[in-house]
Amino acid sequence: MKEIIQKPRGTKDILPDDEKYWRFIENTISKRCQAFDFGKIETPMFESSKLYTRAIGENTDIVEKEMYEVRRLVQNIEKDGNDETLVLRPEFTAGIVRAYIEKGMFVWPQPVKLYSFGPVFRYDRPQKGRYRQFNQFNLEVLGNADPLTDVVLLLLTWQIFSDLGLKDEIVIEVNSIGCKNCRSKIKKTLINYFKQYKSQLCEDCQRRLENNPLRVLDCKKEACANIATGAPQIIDLICVECKDHFKQVLEGLDDLEIPYDLNPKLVRGLDYYTRTTFEIRDIRDESRQSSLAGGGRYDNLVELYGGKNTPAIGIAGGVERIIEKIKEVDVKIPEFKKSDIFIVQIGESAKKIALKLIYDLGEKGFSTSCSLGRESLKSQLKAADKTGAKLTLIIGQREVFDKSVIIKNMAEGSQETIEIDDLDKVLLKYFKS
Secondary structure, three states: OOOOOOOOOOOOOOOHHHHHHHHHHHHHHHHHHHHOOOEEOOOOOEEEHHHHHHHOOOOOHHHHHHOOEEOOOOOOOOOOOOOOOEEEOOOOHHHHHHHHHHOOHHHOOOOEEEEEEEEEEOOOOOEOOEOOEEEEEEEEEEOOOOHHHHHHHHHHHHHHHHHOOOHHHEEEEEEEOOOHHHHHHHHHHHHHHHHHHHHHOOHHHHHHHHHOHHHHHHOOOHHHHHHHOOOOOHHHOOOHHHHHHHHHHHHHHHHOOOOEEEOOOOOOOOOOOEEEEEEEEEOOOOOOOOOOEEEEEOOOHHHHOOOOOOOEEEEEEEHHHHHHHHHHOOOOOOOOOOOOEEEEEOOHHHHHHHHHHHHHHHHOOOOEEEOOOOOOHHHHHHHHHHHOOOEEEEEOHHHHHHOEEEEEEOOOOOEEEEEHHHHHHHHHHHOOO
């Protein structure tokens, strides 16, 4: 018996019944982003590993444990002269910043507003809502330090989740982790606190304590989380400028009546974040083990890659988790009309005419489809109804002989028979453009 090859662990097949959720989310994001003047950017699925070790941090879980290295299966092919290590992208922001510098976007009118949608890859233990290949949407604003930019990005995110039917299912958590000027004070204070409990911390947090003690606040393990509850609050340690920035962000959210919760332990998982950080959390997830989206400011990242000092902010949303939530609360997904015209044909001669019509009408701008199997008239009409087509053209043996076609108005249920040569003229009555 031949071995049955299965999908890799931690991946997912998107079947036709689920595809409508992906289309709904991507269309919703695209529509809102265009309204906010965001342009779409697509970056490579693999990049130099240095891109992530420099930005995300060598001591983060992503860099130490979760990146997939890209290797050639055939080793004796001609090399391209570049032996650097390539990895599948574990997130979007680093690649977008690389493109911002490499493509000279810093000379464009600022801020530059970009969005992305697609797969990212991390080696992790698969579980509900967590995959090794998963999908994200990303929103990035580069070139503006105004606290109002933070508010605008959160407004856009809030409206996207509202459009997805999840406004009452989420809560926005916000915090500030300060800038590079106050980071040393924050780190020193947290190290002094956590050192008292070092032996009680998990192995990962014992290592984080020396390199990035803020990450200890983010640990989901119970012992570390309990210790973190008594830690000094970051908001009390940040500088005056950072406090003023955060105050203006909160006032902006208040003015727009966007609900939020202050979470003094919210630090996010990547080294490049500064000042405002935020997460979109499932309001029913009391354990706070997972978020639907998250992000924050990364004002030093462009400069870290060799660019000019460029303030920036972004957010990433987990598409699989959002789909699970949409299904859980039974959001009604709008039907997507697949065609303007559906052609029903009975018999081989009718099938040939149908194929010719599909080509001719397609050339004239109509979205046209048909079912070319041996289905009955009843099953083809059912398929026509499912596509949401405005009109159905029916061609049987009589219509072939008479050189005619039956036009059925799917909304009204009415139908008429016309000569096929008059089809273009009659279609103009139904489609104004």
